[in-house]
Amino acid sequence: MSYAEAPVRTVGGRLALDFLNTADWSSDGAVIHEKLGDEKDVRRWTDALNITQSVDHGRACDLAALRDLRAELRELFLSAVVGRAPNAVAIQQVNDLLALTANTSLVVRVTSQPWLAVESSLLDLILTSAKAILSDPREIGRVGMCAGPECGWFFLDESRNRRRKWCMMETCGNRAKARRHYAARTDQPET
8 A cells, every 4th residue: 555545644753753654564563554665655755744855856766775774763663662672683784874874965945935954865864863763762762652453653652641552543543442342342352
């Protein structure tokens, strides 16, 4: 299910988290629904996040590299959320990519209001966002993962009591309510 068939939903609260949410995940970490099917999907996603102007489109979009980065970052964020030691291979691969992220520059965009923008590769922007979250205890401590059984989306929990459970109440939250309601009416345990 690509973004040509479904809308881009931005619920992560940070670029890196929304990037992780470009797939639906099973509980064992396998991709159930790939949303980045081709370069057009990547463009739809960057448009929805309003970062298209920051991406250097002169660089080729490497879907395989984006998906590999997403899997490695997901491993690091999942480790932090569940409180286990991260995979050393994922750390090394992300660190290797971070060492290459100096290929970013500030540029002036002249519109009705001139402003500074970062022009970078999409990988660099995602890595910068991930590094900011993972290196700040306040940020990583607020990262949560949706409790939906086949969702696995991440979000920054900015709720007052830090009890957010769902990526979106309209989807995963309502499905859980429906399952509980059905189980109560049929006297069956919910799954």
